[in-house]
Amino acid sequence: MYGVSGAQQQGFQVLRGSTFSISCSIQPQYPGGSFLLSSSTHNYTQPAVNHSAHFLFPAAEPAHQGNYSCVYHLLVRSHSFSSESRPLSVTVSDPTPLILRAVVVLLLIPLLILMLAIVLYICFKAIRGQCRQEDMELEEDNLAAMPLQATRRQRRQEDMELEEDNLAVMPRQVTRV
Structure with missing residues (x-):
């Protein structure tokens, strides 16, 4: 004073x-x-x-x-x-509330960083999982399309063989001039 x-x-x-x-x-x-x-x-x-x-x-x-x-x-x-x-x-x-506040702040900062890391990890896994899901769906679509394509090829092959057989069986028409 x-x-x-x-x-x-x-x-x-x-x-x-x-x-x-x-x-x-x-x-x-x-x-x-x-x-x-x-x-x-x-x-x-x-x-x-x-x-x-x-x-x-x-x-x-x-x-x-x-x-x-x-x-x-x-x-x-x-x-x-x-x-x-x-x-x-x-x-x-009383210094206790001040010390308590300091301890709380010092504990909250690492806790917030840890929570942020966990959220980022979960988001990364979710995005990665979504990409994998899309890849799996694309692969399933490809696998589902393969038998269809194989069936079409097989039908074409069979049609060609039938045509060849039909051509072989058909009598030749002779044209006289």
Whole structure:
């Protein structure tokens, strides 16, 4: 959190277990003083060093969630001065949903690739099977046509033989001139 001067602060989100810090600072007028970082559940105090203080949270927990304000206190010649910042909202979120989403995405990508490969394989087999079916039907048609062609040839051969026999049997007519 920068600036006890009153710059509007927006909230931020931290993952549970992660490290975060809140920094408080003020425009220098007098040396010294201290900063109080307060929330509805906690109060932390640190001396002002170079007109700022850094409050470190080594492992974010749900208890750290809330609105924080920096309050600068300074005592000058028995006069007390203080200045408070606008609140900063801190939200601590559980990393499990994020990890779960990452795992789901990492599992879904190979699964989708596998499903695509299976669909392509099935389509390829279906197209190939359809071509084979057409080839088999064509072959069956050819085989069915072969006896018909053989029968026609055989009939022609028989007709030719009959004609030859008829010609041989027929008496020759002699024409006299």
